[in-house]
Amino acid sequence: MLYKTVELKTEGRLARLTLNRPASMNAMDGVMMKELADVFESLKKDATVQVLLINGAGRAFSAGGDIKAMLDPDNPMEIGDIMGDVSRLAQALYTLPQITIAVVHGAAAGLGLSVVLGCDYIIAEEEAKIAMNFIGIGLVPDGAGHFFLKERVGVPKAKNLIWTGQVLNGQAARSQGLIDEVVAEGKAAEHGELLVHKLLASPIASMIATKKILHEQKTKELERVLEMESEAQQAMRDTEDHLEGIQAFVEKRKPVFKGK
Template identity: 80%
Template sequence: MYTTVELKKEGRLARLTLNRPTSMNAMDDVMMKELADVFEELKSDTTVQVLIIQGAGRAFSAGGDIKAMLDPDSPMDIGKVMVDVSRLAKALYTLPQITMAVVHGAAAGLGFSVVLGCDIVIAEENSKLAMNFIGIGLVPDGAGHFFLKERVGVPQAKNLIWSGKVMNGSEALSKGLIDEVVAEGKAAEYGEAYAQKLLASPIASMIASKHILHTQNIAELENVLKMESEAQVAMRKTADHMEGIQAFVEKRKPVFTGK
C-alpha cells in the first residue's frame, strides 16, 4: 500500500519504518504524503496503543530530500508539499497512541521535527540530531518551531534553529530534546523493551493524559503550521536558499548574502 514507509501492527503495538534506506530515508514528496496518510489512518485506530517510529538502514532520516528539490524534471511543488507536511505534523501530535521515536544515525531537518513530535525519544549516543534547515536558507517545518518550543522553550528553540547545531545523544539529552540515550546499536532493542513496559502499564490513563495536555495546544500548532508553510514558500524563492542547496550538492561552504 505504501512505497516509502512500512506500517506493521501486532495487537496493541504498531511499528512504522521510514523505508528509503538508499537515501538515508530522506523525505521526498511521496514520503511526506505517505507519512501524513499513515498518521491519519492511525488516528482512527484505537486498538493500537503504542507506536514505534524508526528508520531502515543507516539512519532515522536525513530530512527533506535536497536532490529532489533540485530535480529539473519533477520539481517539488512546495505549496502542495507543505500541505502534506502540515497534515503529518498535526496528525502525529494528536495521535491516540503513545508515540516513540527510536533513533540511530542522522535525524535531521524534517526528520528531527518528526522525532521531536513523539511522546518518547530514544537515541543512540552517536546519533546526529539537528534542526539544520538554516544550512539551506529555510525555516523549520513539520511543526519544528512548535515541537522545539514544547520541549525546550523559546530562547533555546531560537538558538537551535539559528545555529543548526548537530548534536550527539548525550548533548541532545542534556538540552532536554530527547528522553533516553543508549549505546550504539542498542536503540531498537531498548525501544522494544520500553514498548512492552508501556503495554504492561495502565496505558489508557496515560493516553487520556496525553489527550488532555495536547488538546490545549492545537490552535497554536495550527497557527505555527500555517506560518511555517507561508515562510517556507517565501524562503524557497530566496537567493540564499538556492545557494544553500547548490553548495550542499557541490560539497562546498555556502556564501550567503541575506537575500
C-alpha cells in the same frame, strides 16, 4: 495498505512504522511526506492500537528533506502541495491517540527531527547526529519544528538550535532536553522494545487520556504555527540564499549567503 517509502505493521495493540528509503538515509521526498501524513491520519482512526514505534531503515532515522529532489528538473517538488502534506503529518502526529516512541540511530535532521520531536518519548544512540539544520539551506523549520522544539526546550533554546543548526550527539541532545533517553551505539532498537513492553503492561488507557488532555490545549497554537511555517517556507524557497544553500550542498562546498 501498501506504501512505497514507509512500512506500517500492526501487532495487536502495537504499530511499527519504518521510514524505508535506506539508500537515501530516509530523506523525505514528496511521496514519503504524503505517505507519512496518510499513515498518521489512518492511525488516528484506529482505536485498537495504543503504542506506535517509529524508526528508520538502514543507517539513519532520517536525513531530513530530500535536497536532491528539490533540484530535480524533471520532477519538481510543488512547494504548496508539499507544505500541505507536511502540515497534515505534523498535526496528525501530535494528535494521535497512541503513545508514540521515536527510536533514533544515525541522523535525525531537519524534517526528520521535527517528526522525532513530535513523539511522546525519544530514544537516541550516543553517536546519533541530531540537528534542526534548515538554516544550512536558507529555510525555516517545518513539520511544526518551531512548535515541537519550543515544547521541548523553550523559546530561547529553540531559537539558538534553529539559528545555529548545531549538530548534537545523543548525550548533548539529552543534556539540552531534546531527547528522553540516550543509549549505547546499536542499542536503540533493543531499548525501544523494552519500552514497548513496559507500556503495554501499564494502565496505558489513562496515559493516553492524559496525553489528550495536555495536547488538546495546544492544538490551536499548533495549527497557527503550521500556517506560519508554510507561509515562511514558501517565501524562503524563492530567496537567493536558499538557492545558494542547496547548490552548495550538492557541490559539497561552503555556501556564501548574502541575506537575500
